[in-house]
Amino acid sequence: MSQTKIGFYGHVKQYHHLKAEIDQAILEVLESGSYVLGPQLVKFEEELAHYMGKREAVGVNSGTDALLLAFLGLGLGAGDEVITTSNTFFATAEAIWLAGATPVFVDCDPRTRNINVTKIEEAITSKTRAIVPVHLYGLPASMPEIAKTAKRHGLFVVEDCAQAIGARGDSFAIGELSDAVCLSFIIQKNLGCFGDGGAVVTDNQQLATEIRKLRNHGSLKRSYHSIGYNSRLDDIHAAVLRVKLKRVDEWSRRRRELAQIYDRGLAGAPLTLPFTPPGYEHVYHLYAIECDLRDELQTHLASKGITALTHYPIAIHQQEGFSWGRPARVHPLPITEKSAACVLSLPMYPELTNQEVERVKEEILNWSTTHQALSERAG
Numbered sequence: 001m002s003q004t005k006i007g008f009y010g011h012v013k014q015y016h017h018l019k020a021e022i023d024q025a026i027l028e029v030l031e032s033g034s035y036v037l038g039p040q041l042v043k044f045e046e047e048l049a050h051y052m053g054k055r056e057a058v059g060v061n062s063g064t065d066a067l068l069l070a071f072l073g074l075g076l077g078a079g080d081e082v083i084t085t086s087n088t089f090f091a092t093a094e095a096i097w098l099a100g101a102t103p104v105f106v107d108c109d110p111r112t113r114n115i116n117v118t119k120i121e122e123a124i125t126s127k128t129r130a131i132v133p134v135h136l137y138g139l140p141a142s143m144p145e146i147a148k149t150a151k152r153h154g155l156f157v158v159e160d161c162a163q164a165i166g167a168r169g170d171s172f173a174i175g176e177l178s179d180a181v182c183l184s185f186i187i188q189k190n191l192g193c194f195g196d197g198g199a200v201v202t203d204n205q206q207l208a209t210e211i212r213k214l215r216n217h218g219s220l221k222r223s224y225h226s227i228g229y230n231s232r233l234d235d236i237h238a239a240v241l242r243v244k245l246k247r248v249d250e251w252s253r254r255r256r257e258l259a260q261i262y263d264r265g266l267a268g269a270p271l272t273l274p275f276t277p278p279g280y281e282h283v284y285h286l287y288a289i290e291c292d293l294r295d296e297l298q299t300h301l302a303s304k305g306i307t308a309l310t311h312y313p314i315a316i317h318q319q320e321g322f323s324w325g326r327p328a329r330v331h332p333l334p335i336t337e338k339s340a341a342c343v344l345s346l347p348m349y350p351e352l353t354n355q356e357v358e359r360v361k362e363e364i365l366n367w368s369t370t371h372q373a374l375s376e377r378a379g
């Protein structure tokens, strides 16, 4: 049997596929002399806003800053509570703290692992100002229910869409039922530049203007400032992202094809596979399974040259030192904690071949049929 390695990321292969176009786009920026807040950024923002079906897109230097500047632009700060999930990348909550606000963690749904809508209502107090759902692994959260709750209580909704560009709900698009959508373009995301990048997408022109100001030292006009940040998306990255944005939908389709190979092949194995509610279009930023013997499975795959990683093995409220002297409220999080203990992300990127995914599947099946302890526990 072939023992070639199967890595976790495909971005170097992706670069090789697009090399001529990307190299040319970068060289044009180098020759243009406009590297910051230049024409490539303007064009990328127009194309991204159009792609998302929104009026405005504002490029910033990371997904974390997209969240932070969206929160600040909406006026969130000290004393304000923001309801979110602990089953996410750390930056979701970090940005809430950096804005000076209080994250309130509620549990996730056992099937989708996105924020559990029924838990949001119970967590609302007179201080609640916003809800921040995360479209985890590329699956949209239940936005219609979230939007209804938000409307009833007069709350903002900011979507953490770092993992889900191009995804759709059954009856809704991302960005349709919220105040702002935050994206990350760090290289490993579904749309990635060669480093860090992010954007806020919104129909709220006042908010977009405020974020444009915040990202540029509080300045919209040369020499006039208030206190902001230095958080701009560079033109080189914008030029690269323009080349890649045209391919995102094709890449998402390919991710779904590969997910189907995993879904079919692993259906009988003692694992929990990703769940997609009917009518939703998952974009599989990650193909995350749950396995009671996660660490053993991960080690087995590694011994076969296959890299599987964990997202996220330590939930935010479980981090050492939590909450670092900052305010936080934590509701019971049994599903989040179970997920942290069992979750394992299998290789998933458009550049994988069907044969590579078949081999990962085979190795998992071999392991699960021969693993006595697993069958005992599963039985």
Ligand SMILES: *Cc1c(COP(=O)(O)O)cnc(C)c1O
Pocket: 061, 062, 063, 064, 065, 088, 089, 091, 092, 134, 160, 162, 163, 183, 184, 185, 186, 196, 197, 198
């Ligand atoms: C990647 C990510 C972020 C942060 O984006 P950066 O560009 O790395 O700052 C925030 N939230 C989620 C869910 C992410 O996956």
